[in-house]
Amino acid sequence: MVSLVQLIGVSKKFGGASALQPTDLAFQSGLTTALIGPSGCGKSTLLRLIIALLQPDSGQVLFDGAEVNDANAQEIRRRVGYVIQEGGLFPHLTARANVLLMSRHLGHPAAEMKARLEELCALSQFPRDALERYPAELSGGQRQRVSLMRALMLAPEVLLLDEPLGALDPLVRSALQRDLKEIFARLKQTAVLVTHDMGEAAYLADEIVLMNEGRIVQRGSAADLRDHPANEFVSEFINAQRSVAF
Amino acid sequence: MKIGLLLGLVATSALAADPIVVGSKKFTESYVLGGIAKTVLERAGFAVQERAGMGGTIILWQALSGGQIDVYPEYTGTIDEEILKTKEPLSHEEMRTALEKFGVGMSTDLGFNNTYALVMRRTEAAKLGIQTISDLRRHPELKVGLTHEFLDRQDGWRPLATTYGLTMPNVSGIDHALGYAALARGAIDLKDAYSTDAKIQENDLVVLRDDRHFFPEYKAVFLYRLTIDPRAITALNHFGRIDEAKMISLNAAAERTKDYAFAASLYFHPTASDSAPRRDLWPKMARWTARHLQLAGISLLLSVLIGLPLGIVASRGGALGQTILAIVAMIQTIPSLALLALLVPVPFLGISATTAIVALLLYGLLPIVRNTATGLQDISPALRDSAIALGLEPGARLRKIYLPLASRTILAGIKTSAVISIGTATLAALIGAGGLGEPILSGLNLNDHTTILEGAIPAALLALLVQGLFDLLDRFLIPRGLRLGS
Numbered sequence: 200m201v202s203l204v205q206l207i208g209v210s211k212k213f214g215g216a217s218a219l220q221p222t223d224l225a226f227q228s229g230l231t232t233a234l235i236g237p238s239g240c241g242k243s244t245l246l247r248l249i250i251a252l253l254q255p256d257s258g259q260v261l262f263d264g265a266e267v268n269d270a271n272a273q274e275i276r277r278r279v280g281y282v283i284q285e286g287g288l289f290p291h292l293t294a295r296a297n298v299l300l301m302s303r304h305l306g307h308p309a310a311e312m313k314a315r316l317e318e319l320c321a322l323s324q325f326p327r328d329a330l331e332r333y334p335a336e337l338s339g340g341q342r343q344r345v346s347l348m349r350a351l352m353l354a355p356e357v358l359l360l361d362e363p364l365g366a367l368d369p370l371v372r373s374a375l376q377r378d379l380k381e382i383f384a385r386l387k388q389t390a391v392l393v394t395h396d397m398g399e400a401a402y403l404a405d406e407i408v409l410m411n412e413g414r415i416v417q418r419g420s421a422a423d424l425r426d427h428p429a430n431e432f433v434s435e436f437i438n439a440q441r442s443v444a445f
Numbered sequence: 446m447k448i449g450l451l452l453g454l455v456a457t458s459a460l461a462a463d464p465i466v467v468g469s470k471k472f473t474e475s476y477v478l479g480g481i482a483k484t485v486l487e488r489a490g491f492a493v494q495e496r497a498g499m500g501g502t503i504i505l506w507q508a509l510s511g512g513q514i515d516v517y518p519e520y521t522g523t524i525d526e527e528i529l530k531t532k533e534p535l536s537h538e539e540m541r542t543a544l545e546k547f548g549v550g551m552s553t554d555l556g557f558n559n560t561y562a563l564v565m566r567r568t569e570a571a572k573l574g575i576q577t578i579s580d581l582r583r584h585p586e587l588k589v590g591l592t593h594e595f596l597d598r599q600d601g602w603r604p605l606a607t608t609y610g611l612t613m614p615n616v617s618g619i620d621h622a623l624g625y626a627a628l629a630r631g632a633i634d635l636k637d638a639y640s641t642d643a644k645i646q647e648n649d650l651v652v653l654r655d656d657r658h659f660f661p662e663y664k665a666v667f668l669y670r671l672t673i674d675p676r677a678i679t680a681l682n683h684f685g686r687i688d689e690a691k692m693i694s695l696n697a698a699a700e701r702t703k704d705y706a707f708a709a710s711l712y713f714h715p716t717a718s719d720s721a722p723r724r725d726l727w728p729k730m731a732r733w734t735a736r737h738l739q740l741a742g743i744s745l746l747l748s749v750l751i752g753l754p755l756g757i758v759a760s761r762g763g764a765l766g767q768t769i770l771a772i773v774a775m776i777q778t779i780p781s782l783a784l785l786a787l788l789v790p791v792p793f794l795g796i797s798a799t800t801a802i803v804a805l806l807l808y809g810l811l812p813i814v815r816n817t818a819t820g821l822q823d824i825s826p827a828l829r830d831s832a833i834a835l836g837l838e839p840g841a842r843l844r845k846i847y848l849p850l851a852s853r854t855i856l857a858g859i860k861t862s863a864v865i866s867i868g869t870a871t872l873a874a875l876i877g878a879g880g881l882g883e884p885i886l887s888g889l890n891l892n893d894h895t896t897i898l899e900g901a902i903p904a905a906l907l908a909l910l911v912q913g914l915f916d917l918l919d920r921f922l923i924p925r926g927l928r929l930g931s
Contacts, residue, residue, distance in 0.1 A: 252833060252834060275836075276836035277835075281834040283831065289926075290850070292924070
């Protein structure tokens with residue numbers, strides 16, 4: 200099976216400290232993969248390497264079979280959606296302008312943009328009359344919905360989410376988790392989700408990749424990790440989040 | 446007939462083509478003589494541009510020999526001592542020969558000598574029958590009050606007394622201005638002065654003739670570039686004479702009315718009334734203000750055009766960024782007067798409005814460069830990552846995201862730069878570029894507070910106005926989304 204995104208022996212150091220040990224990983228199309236692990240385990244670094252916000256010290260990041268480099272980075276980024284904690288919305292632009300930023304930049308036809316925006320509002324349950332508001336005028340949950348719409352605007356082949364719900368209160372968070380699950384299913388979206396919450400990973404992802412100290416410790420379904428932990432660390436990590444009912 | 450008409454047209458247009466630039470030094474008499482030269486040339490059919498009160502001898506001489514001005518009034522003694530720096534006084538013919546090497550000509554002397562002189566009350570002199578310095582020998586009882594400078598100078602009181610055999614026992618040192626008051630009260634009977642000082646007329650004093658030619662000659666002349674139209678040279682040499690008494694009265698009129706152009710016109714129309722010398726205040730102030738805004742506005746625009754790109758480069762840090770910030774900060778530490786003086790010898794600048802604008806734009810750079818760099822550096826990494834991850838090219842990131850996000854800080858820098866520019870532009874008058882510095886300078890020169898305020902108050906109001914204008918501009922230029930949070 201050809202994977203859209205593939206990492207071959209990719210490693211990354213910050214200063215002297217190793218953030219990611221040489222790692223091989225491929226993501227299956229149409230599925231949601233969760234990267235999970237304690238802070239500093241290298242899960243965000245891995246995500247940032249995929250979208251070329253970081254360059255690997257060794258190894259290759261392949262996108263659709265081609266190595267990501269300076270020449271094709273711009274084009275590849277436009278085929279990937281990226282959502283971060285707190286949204287990363289531009290405060291000087293309205294919700295609408297944030298979502299349409301790239302389409303307008305690329306000169307897409309107005310009618311097409313309008314139709315896509317309608318579609319996305321419905322999909323992400325975002326009230327259309329709030330489109331003219333600035334990020335400062337939106338709630339945290341609404342900001343994440345706008346951020347998601349912005350990431351989905353160009354119909355990306357892969358959606359990357361870096362702790363997208365990390366800063367939200369529990370009620371908003373669970374509503375958004377439900378909506379995200381539905382959106383992924385409806386769009387058959389290939390998605391990679393970084394989280395430190397086992398419950399969220401289990402709920403949203405088809406496959407979980409558990410990382411520690413820059414290495415992949417175990418890959419599998421939530422049940423696999425629970426029932427057949429690869430080592431002491433895996434069972435400790437899962438037991439630490441014992442409130443989770445899965 | 447037709448050919449004659451044609452020649453006439455050619456001649457007229459040639460006259461109108463390049464204005465003759467008349468400069469003057471920064472003291473009353475020089476302003477007045479500059480004004481007289483202007484009228485003389487205008488009456489001869491030339492277009493004239495006046496650069497009044499440009500500075501001291503060195504600046505005027507550099508401007509003349511460098512071709513930024515064509516004519517200015519000078520004194521033979523100064524030509525000897527400061528320009529040609531000769532050991533022995535030269536004759537006028539020797540001076541002309543020496544000046545020719547610089548492409549400069551010297552007019553016939555204008556008719557008066559502005560040198561050191563001894564003065565006394567006219568009534569007292571008449572009573573005692575004193576007309577010359579030699580006559581003083583008969584009156585050793587006179588009380589003498591001299592400026593400290595004149596007392597100490599090599600060519601001052603002591604050699605003078607030796608030359609004339611004066612034996613007054615009662616000689617004291619007194620400040621120049623206070624000396625006139627002491628003379629009027631009768632506390633002293635004799636003091637030193639410049640021979641065309643307006644105070645001589647004001648206090649009804651008389652200048653004693655230097656019958657043994659002790660004092661060096663400071664005959665007034667016009668210096669001009671030899672390349673100007675020969676008819677202009679003829680006009681400057683043959684417009685008439687100005688004697689000491691006339692010059693004293695013109696200087697007195699200038700100091701009384703604070704209007705140099707009016708004082709100069711008195712030479713041509715001695716009967717003109719000076720009862721309403723301030724009639725032109727409002728139009729004059731409007732002209733100064735317009736000029737001031739022009740200087741500050743052009744320099745601000747250039748500061749922005751140069752400062753923004755420099756700030757963008759500086760925001761990226763590294764050796765280049767550090768160097769830019771260091772150089773721009775260093776410029777700011779140069780005193781503005783020194784910066785002007787440094788720029789004057791630069792080719793293509795010289796004594797001109799361009800120099801003033803260059804100086805102002807250099808001063809305006811720091812706030813713009815620093816605020817642009819800081820504003821861009823302060824953008825959160827999350828927003829930078831978002832802009833990159835969306836797939837915007839570097840140029841589009843800057844234009845659509847980074848600059849708007851930094852707009853508040855950048856505008857604050859431009860505002861600071863504008864206010865600095867308005868304030869510093871007053872110094873432009875020092876190199877004859879005009880603006881509200883003009884009344885401030887002549888006011889300082891005349892020790893006249895009203896004239897100083899005519900420049901200082903509008904300048905302060907302008908600075909406030911500009912500040913207010915920029916506050917208003919913030920509302921249009923800073924995106925609404927950025928103003929919500931604060």
